[in-house]
Amino acid sequence: MxxxxxxxxxxxxxxxxxxxxELEKFDLIQRQIEKRIQESEKKFRTLFENATDAIYIIDPKTxxxxxxxxxxxxxTGCTIQELKSLTVADVHPIEEQDIVSKIFRKIAGKGSLSGISGINQIRKDGTTVPxxxxxxxxxxxxxxxxLALIRDISARKHAEEELKKREEAALARSKAEFEAMFNSIPDAAIYTDTNRCIVMTNPAVKKIFGYSQQDLQGKTPGILYATRSGYEERVRKRFNAGADSHLEPYELMYCRENGSIFIGETLDARVVDSGGKTIGFIGIIRDVSKRKEIEQQLQAAAITDDLTGLFNRRGFLTLSEQQRKIADRTGRLMSLLYLDLDGMKAINDEHGHKEGDQALVDTANILKRTFRESDIxxxxxxxxxxxFLTYISEPDIQHxxxxxxxxxxRIHNQKAGRNYELFLSIGIAYYNPEQPCSINELLTRSDQLMYKNKKNKFEEKTLKSLREKRIEHRAFERFQPTGNYRAKLNGSDKFRIKNISSGGLCLKTPKRFSVDTHYKTRMVAPDNKEIKSTAIVVWSAQLKTGIPENYNSPYYExxxxxxxxxxxRKGSLQILIKNIIK
Structure with a gap:
C-alpha cells in the first residue's frame, strides 16, 4: 500500500x-418538504372537512x-362510513344511476368535467336533492x-323556479293586458305575422267587417281591401321590415263580408322586439263613412238650420247681403220681413219642447208655401x-x-189638428238703393216694427178677454168659498179658488197665465166624485190692491x-158649490 x-x-x-x-443540508430540505407536505395535507384536510360543497374522493375504476x-x-343523510361502502352511483336515484356512472367514466377518460346539472342525489330518507x-x-x-365537488343547488333551483313563475306570471299578465287592450279598441284591430298572415283580430273586426277571427286567421289582410292594388301598395310601403315602427294614418277603401264598400282611416306599423327585430305588423282600421257624411252635412249646416231646413242666421245674412249688392247696382227695391212666432214659450211649457220644435217646423213650411223660391x-x-224679398212686384206689397x-x-190651424194655433207677429222694412244700409240695420228696423205689431195684438187680446170676462160675470153667478179650497191644473199644480160658478172659476196664482191656453182641471166634490174638465184661460192679471200682508212676490188672479x-159633473159641481159657501 x-x-x-x-x-x-x-x-x-x-x-x-x-x-x-451536503447530507445535512439535504436532510434539512427533506424535513422542510415533509413539514410543508404535512402543512399542505393539514390545509387540504381543513378545506376538505369544512367545505360548503360535498367532496368525494372516488376510485375511477370501481x-x-x-x-x-x-x-x-x-x-345525503348518511354517515361518512356508510358512504365509503357505496359507489358514487348509489347516492343517486335509480333512474339516474346509469347516467351518473357514464358521467364519471367520462371524467376518468377526459380528466375533468364541470357544471353538470340536472341530476339529483338521493337522501337516506328517500327524498332527493338537486x-x-x-x-x-x-x-x-x-x-x-x-375528486368530485357536488353542490346542493336546492336554493338556486327554488330561486330559479320562483323567477320562472314570476316571469311566466308577468308574461301572462302582459299577454292578458295586451289582449284586453287589443280587444277593447273600438276600431278594427288586426295583428299579422312577418309573412303577413292574420294571427288575431279584435271583436270590432266582426262589427265593422262582418268577419270573425276564425274566418280571417291564416289569411292575408288583402281580403279586407276593396282593390288588390290598394293592398299591394300598403304591403310595399308599410308591411316590410324596413317600414317605420310608428303608426301612420292613411285612408283607403275597404270591403265588408257582404260586399259593401266603405272608406276607412288606418293606422299601421311593424312590431319589433327589444332588439329591433320585426316580429309582426299591427293595423287599426276605423270606419269613417259616417264621419264623412257628417262632414258633408256640416258643410251644409254652416248655412242651414238643421231643424227647419231654412237658412240659419249666417246663411241668411250672407245671401241677403249678396242680393243687397245686386240691388245697389240695379236700383231695385227690396223688403225684409221679421217674423216672430207668438206664444212659443207657452207651447213649450204646456205641450213640451218636441211640440215646440214641430211648431217651428210648421211655421217654416208655411213660409216656404207663402214666398217664392227666389226669396231668401x-x-x-x-x-x-x-x-228677404228680392223683388217687389206690387206697390201695396205689405198688405x-x-x-x-x-x-x-188660417188654413194650417184648421187642418193641422194641433192643440194650439200658430200666429205670427210681423214687421216689414224696405230697402231703397238710394238710401243704402246694411242687412243688419234692415233687420233692426223690421225687428222694431215686429215688436210694435206684437204689442198691438196683445193689447187687442187683453181688451177682448176683459170683455169676455164681463159677459161671463153676467151669465153665471159666482160664489166665494168660506174655506181654503184648491183646484189642480194639469194634474200637478194646486191653486186656491177665489170664486167659482157653473161656468168657470177664478184662481189665485203666483204667475200670469197665457190667455186662450187650455188646462185640465180637477176638483173633488163632497160626494167624493172627481170633477174633471178642460178649462180655457180667458184672462189673467196682476193685482195692485188686495194683496195679502207680507206677500212680496207678484200676485195674480x-x-x-x-x-x-x-x-x-155639473151636478157634482153644484154640490161642491153649495158646500164650499156654507
Whole structure:
C-alpha cells in the first residue's frame, strides 16, 4: 500500500466534510418538504372537512367512494362510513344511476368535467336533492383518484323556479293586458305575422267587417281591401321590415263580408322586439263613412238650420247681403220681413219642447208655401224668422204679404189638428238703393216694427178677454168659498179658488197665465166624485190692491172657463158649490 501524503489526506478530509454538509443540508430540505407536505395535507384536510360543497374522493375504476367530507354526509343523510361502502352511483336515484356512472367514466377518460346539472342525489330518507357536479382526476399519495365537488343547488333551483313563475306570471299578465287592450279598441284591430298572415283580430273586426277571427286567421289582410292594388301598395310601403315602427294614418277603401264598400282611416306599423327585430305588423282600421257624411252635412249646416231646413242666421245674412249688392247696382227695391212666432214659450211649457220644435217646423213650411223660391227665408233665432224679398212686384206689397201669410196660417190651424194655433207677429222694412244700409240695420228696423205689431195684438187680446170676462160675470153667478179650497191644473199644480160658478172659476196664482191656453182641471166634490174638465184661460192679471200682508212676490188672479163639463159633473159641481159657501 502506498502511503498517502499529508496533502492527499487533507483533501480527502475536506471532501468528506463537504459530503457531510451536503447530507445535512439535504436532510434539512427533506424535513422542510415533509413539514410543508404535512402543512399542505393539514390545509387540504381543513378545506376538505369544512367545505360548503360535498367532496368525494372516488376510485375511477370501481367508482367506489374512498373518502368524503361532512358536507356529503349532511346532504345525503348518511354517515361518512356508510358512504365509503357505496359507489358514487348509489347516492343517486335509480333512474339516474346509469347516467351518473357514464358521467364519471367520462371524467376518468377526459380528466375533468364541470357544471353538470340536472341530476339529483338521493337522501337516506328517500327524498332527493338537486345537485351540480364539478370533477377532475388527481394523484393522491401516488394513487390516481377522481375528486368530485357536488353542490346542493336546492336554493338556486327554488330561486330559479320562483323567477320562472314570476316571469311566466308577468308574461301572462302582459299577454292578458295586451289582449284586453287589443280587444277593447273600438276600431278594427288586426295583428299579422312577418309573412303577413292574420294571427288575431279584435271583436270590432266582426262589427265593422262582418268577419270573425276564425274566418280571417291564416289569411292575408288583402281580403279586407276593396282593390288588390290598394293592398299591394300598403304591403310595399308599410308591411316590410324596413317600414317605420310608428303608426301612420292613411285612408283607403275597404270591403265588408257582404260586399259593401266603405272608406276607412288606418293606422299601421311593424312590431319589433327589444332588439329591433320585426316580429309582426299591427293595423287599426276605423270606419269613417259616417264621419264623412257628417262632414258633408256640416258643410251644409254652416248655412242651414238643421231643424227647419231654412237658412240659419249666417246663411241668411250672407245671401241677403249678396242680393243687397245686386240691388245697389240695379236700383231695385227690396223688403225684409221679421217674423216672430207668438206664444212659443207657452207651447213649450204646456205641450213640451218636441211640440215646440214641430211648431217651428210648421211655421217654416208655411213660409216656404207663402214666398217664392227666389226669396231668401231664414230662421235667425229661436222663434224668429226673416224673409228677404228680392223683388217687389206690387206697390201695396205689405198688405198683400200679410194677408197671404194670415190665410196660410188660417188654413194650417184648421187642418193641422194641433192643440194650439200658430200666429205670427210681423214687421216689414224696405230697402231703397238710394238710401243704402246694411242687412243688419234692415233687420233692426223690421225687428222694431215686429215688436210694435206684437204689442198691438196683445193689447187687442187683453181688451177682448176683459170683455169676455164681463159677459161671463153676467151669465153665471159666482160664489166665494168660506174655506181654503184648491183646484189642480194639469194634474200637478194646486191653486186656491177665489170664486167659482157653473161656468168657470177664478184662481189665485203666483204667475200670469197665457190667455186662450187650455188646462185640465180637477176638483173633488163632497160626494167624493172627481170633477174633471178642460178649462180655457180667458184672462189673467196682476193685482195692485188686495194683496195679502207680507206677500212680496207678484200676485195674480186668473179666470178660467169650463169648456166640456158633462151633465153628471155639473151636478157634482153644484154640490161642491153649495158646500164650499156654507
Amino acid at each position: 502506498i502511503d498517502k501524503t499529508k496533502e492527499q489526506l487533507t483533501e480527502e478530509l475536506n471532501q468528506l466534510r463537504l459530503r457531510v454538509a 367508482q367506489r367512494i374512498l373518502d368524503c367530507n361532512p358536507k356529503a354526509s349532511e346532504i 345537485v351540480e357536479v364539478n370533477a377532475s382526476t388527481i394523484d393522491l399519495e401516488g394513487r390516481r383518484c377522481t 227665408i231664414g230662421r235667425i233665432g229661436g222663434d224668429e224668422f226673416a224673409v 198683400v204679404i200679410i194677408n197671404h201669410i194670415q190665410e196660410n196660417l 186668473t179666470g178660467l172657463k169650463f169648456v166640456d163639463l158633462s151633465d153628471s
